[in-house]
Structures are given as structure tokens and as C-alpha cells.
Amino acid sequence: MPIRTEPVTLNLGPQHPSTHGVFRMRITFDGEMILDVEPVVGYLHRGSEKLAEERTYVQVITLTDRLDYVSSMSNNLAYVLAVERLAGVTPPERAMYIRVIVAELQRIVSHLVATGFFLNDLGALATPLMYCFREREKILDLFEMLCGARITLSYMRVGGIFQDAPLEFWPALRGFLGYMPGYLDEYERLITGNEILLSRTKGVGILSGETAINCSVSGPILRASGVNWDIRKADPYDVYDRVDFDIPVGTVGDNYDRYLVRIAEMRQSLRIIEQCVQQLPDGPIKTEVPSLVRPPKGDAYGHVEAPKGELGFYLVSDGSISPYRLKIRSPSLINLTALRDMLIGCKLADMIVTFGSIDINMGEVDR
């Protein structure tokens, strides 16, 4: 006589160490097999879009810091690009180069955090994470030199940046560019060929290119699925059209590919920073813009390739000192759309790893 089984529904989170914040999944299991997944979000909702409607254009920069709090620079950049497009402001050359340098440093920070926590989720508790955080600290020190803050930076301004880099920043950055490739090699020796990692991540959580496009997935996840799409190349902003870099692309779209794409992107980021430091011109770092910017009536959409994917700001101005409407297209939330496709048919034990490979940030999901 066959044993009668029935599906079990389990709530994972909102308080769970693997969810990187407060995220809940309602998962239906048949034994160990996942039948259905429903993400439940909103536990960190602060109403950033509504708050922006009562602040001036410059004040909103501080709100963008708190979206994806491990990549404030990219958030700042996406927002100021949208305002600049709306107000018709062009920043000076030097500011554009420094913006690209700090945005790429921020990409390395975000990918280091993603890689460290990905291995943490795999069960390699704390050791790889501490290696990754060692270099992250160095970049945060660089940010501290630039603007005094380490996490919530608010470094960008409409029409440029807040202040020029101090003199001691450049030797420190050069030092970082010198030792970082060696550290990346060290991670790869430690992680990439590791047999446990290979057997846990290869062929797990596969996302095909068509599904990724259909789910509006962006960033390293889209590229790991074999789609060659990077806004830095496709729609270059600031000075990305003047530097030479490659777009790492995966083949299978499994967890391992997503890990490899992030490691390869860090190497490309170092290349971009090196070229920017070489090409960096002298000159002003900010176009004169009134502190109460009043962009003309109209709307604009500004987007960047943030570390987690396409971060876009849709801005509507009514000619006053604060945005009439600010809509944030957050990559973390939209990348979660593909979670269900990636998890159905997976085993319970692979669920946390697959979820970790998406690299979401709850501050950005809930806004």
C-alpha cells in the first residue's frame, strides 16, 4: 500500500539569518521537493518615494543612500543622473571621472559582500566572509577620505560631486589597485575550484536567458544566464564610453555562473578604475547649480548599471523645488520575480544557496 503524502507549507522568515534582512517566503514542499514559492516583502517599507515628494532635489540624495545600503554611490549616481537629465545640467569632466571611479569601487564592495554571504549561505561560516570584508574595509576607508562617511555617503551632487578627493586619496587608491588583483586570486584559489562549492552550485537554480528576459531580471544574474546586456556599454553614462572593459557572460545560468560573473566583474571594475585614474583631467568638480534646483516641468528616466542590476529613477517635475513624483525601479525587487522559476523543482537544501545567489538587499526591495 502506497504511503499517503501531502504537501507541506512552510514560512521561511521574516527573521532568518539567510534572508539578509526581513524577507519571508511561503514555500510548499512535497517531501524535500519545492512545489511553489511565494515571496512576501514589505517589512522594511519606509515610503521613500512618498518622502521624496516633500524634500528638495538635493535632500533626496540622502534617501537614495538608504535604498541599497551596501551600494550608496551607485544609488546617488542614478538619482543625480535623472535630475541632471531633467534639469539639463552637464557635470564637468573631472567630476564624471571621479564618479565612475567611486561607482566601480562600490561595485567591488557590493560584489564582495555578495560573494561572502553567498558562501556563508552555503555553510562556509564566516571564513570567506571575513576575507571579503577585509578588502571591503579598505574601500570604505577610501570612501571615508572622500566624504567622511563609510556607508551612507551622499557624495554625489546635481552637476558634480560634493568635494574633490583629498591628496592622500590617490596614493591610497593606487595601493588598493596594486594589491586587489592578488586578493581576487586568493579568493579564486580558496573558492572557485573547491569541490564542495562545485557540487553544491553547478547545475543548481538554473535560469534560462529567455526566462530571465521575460522576468525583467537585470545585472549579474541576467548576464550569468548568457544575455550580453550591460547599461554601461548599451547606454553609456558619464565616461564609460571612454574606457575599455569586457562584459563577463555566463553560459548555463546556474548558481556557479552567477558567482563567476561577479568575480570577473570585479576584475573588470579594477580595469575601469585604472584607466580612469590615468585619464583623470584637472578642473572643477561641480557645475554651478542653485542649491534649490527647479527643473522645468516634465519627466525623465535616469538609469545606471548598479551592482545588483538596472537601477532607474523616473522623475516628474512640476517646476517646484521638490519632485512631483519619484519612482524607483529597484533591481532587487524585480530580480526576485525569477526566484520562483529558479526554485521550483529544487531541493530544500539548495533553496538558501539559490536565494543567496540572487544577492538582494531588503532596503531596496521594500524602499
Place this chain on the structure above:
Amino acid sequence: MTTVLDGDLVASQVDKLIPGIVEEWGACDVWVKAEGILDVCRFLKEDPALCCDYLVSISAVDYVEYFELVYHILSIKKNHIVVLKAKCWGREDLTVPSVTSLWQGADFQEREIYDLMGIDFGGHPNMKRLLLWEGFPGHPQRKDWLESPR
């Protein structure tokens, strides 16, 4: 560079296939009737010349007399973007056809708009609040929403 397609060009192509659905157009955006949004999106996605396979974002703006939905639709192959807009007049019982059948990526974005703006998307498989909890009074992204009603 990602080219933003001319409103004029998109409007003429859409109007040829579905006469009367285009309301107006600007330099780089096209306004269509809200009830026809799904048909227009299907045309944009399936037309070989436009080939808009990637839905970037859906935004909703409250202009008090009407709500405006803004669709940014991208073609990864051709590297161009179409900005599609639709006006929904009124404040209550607003329904717009959902585009989740074309792009799964619309799922969370439409739920978010329903949650914060109160626009219902007909045909969405799981139309409920995304960020706020069930039973939350009103839709807080609207301009006339007050935290503590007077």
C-alpha cells in the same frame, strides 16, 4: 546609446494596426487608451521591427484629475526603448489590463501600483498588496492621502 524611439514613429505604426487607440504623442512618448494597453504591448513585443522583449519598468503618477501609467519597454536586440503612457480618469474603480501575460516581470510592479496608487490590473494572477498589509486604509502614494484623516 539606447535610442528612445520617436513618438511619431511608434504612434503611426500602432495606429496602423489598431486604429483609434493612440490618443496623442510627443517627441519620445506615446499616449494610448488605457483599456488597449495590453494590445499595444503585444504588438510592440511581437512586431519584428520593434521587438520590445524587455519590460524595464511600470510607473504610476497621480495628476489628481487622472492617473498616468508609464511603461518603459526596451528591445535588448535592437537597443531601443519605447515610452508608452496611458491616462486613467477618475479616482475610484480603476481597472487597466495587466501585461503579466506578456512579461512576467510586470508581476511585482503591478502589485506595487495597486498597493500604493489603487489601480487594479485585470487579468493579473495574484492581485493583492505587495508592500503594505491587507486591510491597510487607502493607497498612500496618492496625492490626496492623509496619514491621519481629518
